[in-house]
Amino acid sequence: xxxxxxxxxxxxxxxxxAVEDLYVYTRQSLIDALASAQTPEDxxxxxxxxxxxxxxxxxxxxxxxxxxxxxxxxxxxxxxxxPDGRLTLNRMVSVPANSQPVLMRLLVVLGPLRPPAPxxxxxxxxxxxxxxxxxxxxxxxxxxxxxxxxxxxxxxxVQKLLEQLQNVVLVxxxxxxxxxxxxxxxxxxQALQPLRRVQRAAERIGGQNLxxxxxxxxxxxxxxxxxMALNAMLGRLExxxxxxxxxxxxASHELRTPVTAISGHASYLLRRTNPSGQQAESxxxxxxxxxxxxxxxxxxxxxxxxxxxxxxxTREPILAALFLFEITQELAPLAQAQGTALRxxxxxxxxxxxxxxxxxVLINLVSNALKAGAQTITLRSARxxxxxxLSVQDDGPGIPADQLExxxxxxxxxxxxxxxxxxxxxxxxxxxxxxxxAHGGRIWLExxxxxxxxxxVQLPIGNVPELGEEDVP
Numbered sequence: 271x272x273x274x275x276x277x278x279x280x281x282x283x284x285x286x287x288a289v290e291d292l293y294v295y296t297r298q299s300l301i302d303a304l305a306s307a308q309t310p311e312d313x314x315x316x317x318x319x320x321x322x323x324x325x326x327x328x329x330x331x332x333x334x335x336x337x338x339x340x341x342x343x344x345x346x347x348x349x350x351x352x353p354d355g356r357l358t359l360n361r362m363v364s365v366p367a368n369s370q371p372v373l374m375r376l377l378v379v380l381g382p383l384r385p386p387a388p389x390x391x392x393x394x395x396x397x398x399x400x401x402x403x404x405x406x407x408x409x410x411x412x413x414x415x416x417x418x419x420x421x422x423x424x425x426x427x428v429q430k431l432l433e434q435l436q437n438v439v440l441v442x443x444x445x446x447x448x449x450x451x452x453x454x455x456x457x458x459x460q461a462l463q464p465l466r467r468v469q470r471a472a473e474r475i476g477g478q479n480l481x482x483x484x485x486x487x488x489x490x491x492x493x494x495x496x497x498m499a500l501n502a503m504l505g506r507l508e509x510x511x512x513x514x515x516x517x518x519x520x521a522s523h524e525l526r527t528p529v530t531a532i533s534g535h536a537s538y539l540l541r542r543t544n545p546s547g548q549q550a551e552s553x554x555x556x557x558x559x560x561x562x563x564x565x566x567x568x569x570x571x572x573x574x575x576x577x578x579x580x581x582x583x584t585r586e587p588i589l590a591a592l593f594l595f596e597i598t599q600e601l602a603p604l605a606q607a608q609g610t611a612l613r614x615x616x617x618x619x620x621x622x623x624x625x626x627x628x629x630x631v632l633i634n635l636v637s638n639a640l641k642a643g644a645q646t647i648t649l650r651s652a653r654x655x656x657x658x659x660l661s662v663q664d665d666g667p668g669i670p671a672d673q674l675e676x677x678x679x680x681x682x683x684x685x686x687x688x689x690x691x692x693x694x695x696x697x698x699x700x701x702x703x704x705x706x707x708a709h710g711g712r713i714w715l716e717x718x719x720x721x722x723x724x725x726x727v728q729l730p731i732g733n734v735p736e737l738g739e740e741d742v743p
Contacts, residue, residue: 286363286374288339288420289383291327292320297355297381297416304350317343324418337364337371339420341378349418355380363422373429374422382414464493472500481508525567533560566697583624583708587734590651590658591618593625597632598649601640605647608640616651621658622732627705628660631713634698635662635725642666644722656731657711663724669717677715678703702727 292300307313328338339361341349349357357378362371464487471484483504486497536557539545545553591614598612605612632649639647644664652659669677676682681696699713706713711729 286333286339286365286420286422286424287331288333288418288422289327289329290324290418290420291383291415292323292417293327293415294323295416296413298413300350300380300416304347313343317346320346327417332365332367333422334364334366339363339376339422341418345378349378349380352380360425361422373425375425377421377423379419379421381416381419383417383419464489465496468493468497468500475504525563529560529563529567533557533564536560583627585622585624585732588621588623588625588628589618590621590660591616593628594632594649594651594660597629597636601633601636605640610640610644611646612636612649613646614649614651617653619651619653619658619731620734621729622734623709623729624705628709628727628729631702631705631727632660632662634702635727638698638725639664639666639723642723653731654728657728658731660727660729661724663722665722668719668721669715669723670719671717674715674717678713 295303303316304313307316324340330338333339341357345357345359349355357380359376359378361374361376363374363376364371464485467487468484471482475482475484483501484497486501487494533556536553540550540553540557594614594616598614602612636647636649639662642664644666646665648661648663650661650663652661678699679696680700703713706727706729709729711727713725713727715723715725717723
């Protein structure tokens with residue numbers, strides 16, 4: 271027995287072994303006994319007998335004797351019915367070296383077990399306790415008694431290797447994912463770069479610079495086709511806008527002469543003739559409407575210049591507080607006639623702009639507040655970083671939120687009948703926006719029905735010298 275263990279350890283140095291002899295059965299008789307056990311009671315009795323034989327003949331090597339390797343009844347049945355008498359399982363095996371069972375790969379063989387006969391030239395090896403042919407043979411005749419041989423191989427090394435491989439694969443996957451993501455982002459950015467250039471160029475193009483075109487990338491794809499289509503569209507828009515500007519300018523110039531003639535003749539008739547009362551009233555109406563038409567023509571000409579970029583801006587330093595005070599002084603008679611209080615407040619900010627053009631903007635805003643029936647109008651100045659904000663606040667009836675932006679559309683009036691009676695044509699805010707845009711600023715309205723309206727004009731301060739108190743008149 272000692273020699274058998276040495277031989278087993280020699281041939282299975284890394285394995286746990288166990289042998290259970292079924293010495294009353296041959297392979298065929300065991301198959302026949304299982305086949306003849308038809309009822310559950312018979313099968314249970316057969317497996318009890320086999321268990322008794324196995325327990326009484328069990329021999330183990332590197333297996334905990336208190337927790338031997340074993341097979342369940344169903345596994346033993348599968349082994350008996352297997353064609354080659356072999357069964358492979360994964361099983362937790364308790365070994366003396368570890369306090370906890372170890373996962374092992376288990377090979378169970380059912381067959382005759384006997385030492386092999388020494389062959390010629392192997393006597394010396396046999397005497398040394400190791401036979402090259404192996405300690406056991408399972409190739410004996412079928413009429414010999416059979417045994418259950420368990421060979422269990424520790425899977426912890428394989429499992430650790432698999433875990434290491436899993437970690438390596440995970441790291442490689444993450445690295446590959448990161449590399450692929452970075453590469454895809456870089457390639458996408460490279461592919462979208464022409465489209466971004468087209469986008470930036472398209473955003474810069476407005477009504478003042480329709481002559482510009484977006485760059486056409488020579489990529490031979492949809493981006494190139496899109497850029498060409500945008501340029502073609504811009505060409506059509508430029509032609510349409512140019513025709514509109516030319517018509518407005520030409521019509522305004524052509525209308526100025528006859529309107530001036532009409533106004534002059536009406537004035538002549540009023541001064542040099544002796545018309546009746548009804549005739550004089552008709553002449554005054556002609557004169558008044560001629561003046562209104564002259565103002566409308568002047569506004570149209572200014573809009574045409576603004577659209578074509580020909581609006582001339584003469585920049586010079588402006589003192590905000592003094593500038594607003596001059597506007598209130600100029601409009602004071604009109605406000606007093608209506609019973610409206612005009613006042614100014616805020617910081618005295620120095621900024622750069624065209625005083626005549628900006629005065630036109632603010633006078634228009636104050637005039638709108640007076641037309642709305644405001645009782646108090648406040649002109650306010652404030653500095654915001656490198657910009658100045660000029661505001662006109664009134665306590666009028668206010669404007670609905672959905673119409674605030676539409677008021678900057680040409681010929682749009684909030685109340686047509688009242689505006690027409692007061693001489694408004696719906697062009698004042700359009701002209702104001704054109705002037706503010708030419709200064710590189712912005713203009714907008716804030717209002718709430720019943721709480722008044724505030725018009726804001728925000729302009730860049732520009733390059734202005736630092737003024738001391740002695741420089742202020």
